[in-house]
Amino acid sequence: MHKVPLITAKNPRTPTTMLQTPTLEERVSHVEQDLASLKSQFDRLRPIQDKIEQITGSAKGESAAVGANPWLGGVGMFRNDPLFDEWQRAIAEYRREMDANADAP
Numbered sequence: 001m002h003k004v005p006l007i008t009a010k011n012p013r014t015p016t017t018m019l020q021t022p023t024l025e026e027r028v029s030h031v032e033q034d035l036a037s038l039k040s041q042f043d044r045l046r047p048i049q050d051k052i053e054q055i056t057g058s059a060k061g062e063s064a065a066v067g068a069n070p071w072l073g074g075v076g077m078f079r080n081d082p083l084f085d086e087w088q089r090a091i092a093e094y095r096r097e098m099d100a101n102a103d104a105p
Helices: 024-060 064-068 070-074 082-100
Strands: 006-008 017-019
Touching: none
Parallel strands: none
Antiparallel strands: 006 017
16 A cells, blocks of 8 residues: 655645545556566565475376366276276166156155
C-alpha cells in the first residue's frame, strides 16, 4: 500500500490536513513499482521452485507431465492386477441386481 500525499492547509481556520487523490500517473507508477517488486520476488524464488520440482520428480520417477498433473500418477496402476478385473465384474453384477430390483433406491 502506498502512502497518499497530504496537503497542509494555509488558512488556520480550515482543517490542517486533507487527503489528496493521487493522479493517474502516480497510480500507474505505484502499480509499476509493485509489479517490478513482484517480478523480483518471483525471480528469487524460481531457482528454489525448480530445485523442489527436480527433487520431487526424481524421487517419484515421474515425467514432467505427471508432475504437472497428480491424477496421472495413478494411471495404469491396476494394469497387471487380476483382482481388479474381478472387482469390476462384481461391481457390474451388483449394479445389474440393483437395476433389476424395483425396491432398491
